[in-house]
Every structure is written in structure tokens, then in C-alpha cells.
Amino acid sequence: MPKKVDHDERRRHIAEAVLRIAGRHGLDRATMRDIAVEAGISLGAVQHYFRSKDELLRHVIDHAGERVAARITAGLGDLDGAFSVRSFLRVMAAQMLPLDARRRAERRVVQAFGARAADAPHLAEPLREGYHWMHGQVTALIGQAQRTGELRPELDAEHESIALLAMIEGLAFDILLGVRDPDQAMASVCYHLDRLAAP
């Protein structure tokens, strides 16, 4: 009986190889052959799962988004009963910012897609979906925390969500550019969230 290949597992394995390459050199010059070598499989096997580099890159964005979401969920488990909307938003920011090699690689993939959004809009579609989902969640959480009295009642939840997600995006850029270190970036996020708290 032939060995059954777990196709989802194989696709994840290829996506992880792309993230390792992104972390080391960026993605601009990576070919499908480079990706196959990094994944330790044949070029034909990569092409069996992904017909083009673009299709593969879209999968990498989906995969990276799922990993970030899984880490946020795991981080919430560590909060250990001391849950608040601010602690959730801190965990979220920490998992989205390039605070270590893994998250740097994810962020470089996001940047590479962002840089191509203007000339290849379809490539950026998974990023846009991820953004809108996140923005909806954060807006709802801020509204909820206003009703429970955790956050200031006069805040505009929609603007605060836009501002917070943009701030995280910008701090990620600053860290990769080398003008802000990870600890300072997290300190600024915590400062900002504390400013939203009801007195």
C-alpha cells in the first residue's frame, strides 16, 4: 500500500521553507528551485502543490497568518485568568511585531507583499482579508471594554482600532529598518494602551 502523503502538512512544510529564506535574504530573488532546495524536496514536488511562485507566496501569507493567530491564542492561555482587553491587545501586538527571528521572517514576507500591492493587487488579497478581519475584532473588543468600564467611554472604537493596528504596522517597519529596538517598540505599545484605560 503506498504511503499516504498528508497534503496539508506538505504545503505547510514548503511554506516554512519560504519563511526561512525570507528571514535570511528576503524573497525578491528566491526562485522556486531555491525554495525546493530549502524544503529538501524536488522542484517537481513544489510545482505539484503550487503552480507559480505567486500562488506559493499567497499560501505563505495564509500560513503565516494562521501561525500568528495560533500564537496569540497560546499567549492568551498564559494570561492565566488575568484577562483584560488591554492584555489581549498587548499579546496581539507582541505576536505581530518582529521581536525575534521567526517574527522578523513573517514580517519580511508581509513587507514584500505590501511593496508589490500596487503592481500585483491580487497577491495582496490575503493580506487585505487578514487586515479587515483583525480590524473588526479589535474594534469590537474596544467597544466591549468600554461597556465593562475597562476603557474610557469617550473613545471612538473604530478610530482607535485603525490607529492601534497602524501603530503596530509602523513599529514593525521601524524595527526592521533598525531605528527602534523591540523592547522600546513594545514599551510604546504598552504606554499607548494604558492611555486608553478608564481612570
Place this chain on the structure above:
Amino acid sequence: MPKKVDHDERRRHIAEAVLRIAGRHGLDRATMRDIAVEAGISLGAVQHYFRSKDELLRHVIDHAGERVAARITAGLGDLDGAFSVRSFLRVMAAQMLPLDARRRAERRVVQAFGARAADAPHLAEPLREGYHWMHGQVTALIGQAQRTGELRPELDAEHESIALLAMIEGLAFDILLGVRDPDQAMASVCYHLDRLAAP
């Protein structure tokens, strides 16, 4: 007598050609020859001023930074006596965000450099210098506005400057990605600045 060429003018002319290319297609695939064609001069003339594409791109960042600074100064003139630190910061944000074709092109150049900062750190040096200069200015302005009573005394000027610049950076990314329109982005900046005002 031979006609005297204004070298600074010629360098600006080439930089403007690069910005037009960046606005249309991004910079990844633009060659020195493409840039010469766009500038309407010979490849040799471009190479006379810039030995490599990297050297040219660094000049483009400097040039774009000077243009943004000049537009901010011009925008302040329009304030017509109604000067406040918040109005300055609004003008600054408006000139940094990709609100029209010109500013989109500038922002795409910044993104292209940011994306290469990890594998070509020297390329990003003008961006880092620009960031540190801007951060120093914004921190000082916020402190000044706290002393005159315009902004809340309890703010941490350093964190607020980091947060505001990151927010503008992130909103610029969001606009280019297509998840936020320019009017909404400016509305969020204005909302955020109003939240800093002393009651």
C-alpha cells in the same frame, strides 16, 4: 563659451524621473537604462552622476525627503497665524501620507528601501537619518506644546512621538495596500491628535 550645466539641477531631474517610475511600477525591476529613458538623457549622463543604481536610489531618498520638508514648510505658511503644534503635526502627516500620486510615488520608494534594509543596510541609511531627525523634532514640539498648555501635561513626549510616527508609517502602508482610503487615514490622525489636546 560652453553652456554651464547646473549639476544639482541635473541630479534633481534624474531623481524626479526615478520617482515617476516608482509611482507607476515600483522600483524593483527599473534599470539604469530605464531611468535614463524616463529622464530623457543618455545612460552615460546618468552614470556620470551616479556610479550605481544603489547610489542613485540613496540620492532619491534624500531628494524626496527634501521635497516633503519643503511641502511641510509651505503648508505651515497656509496656516495663516492659526499655528498650533497639532496643526503642524496634521500638516506633517498629510505630507508624509500617500494622499495623491506624487506622495504615493515617494512612499513606494520608502517601502522599497525598507524592504531591502535587512539585506542592504547601507541603502537604508538616509531613511534612518530622516527618521531620527523627525522623531527628535516631534518629541521637542510635543514637549513645547505641553509647556504652553496646548497638549495634556501627563503625556510622555517620547512615546507619543514614536507612536505618532509609527501610526503615520502604518497608515501609509494601509493606503498603499488598499485597506484604508486617504480621507479615513487623515481622519484617524486628526482624531488621535485631538485626543492629545489638554481639556
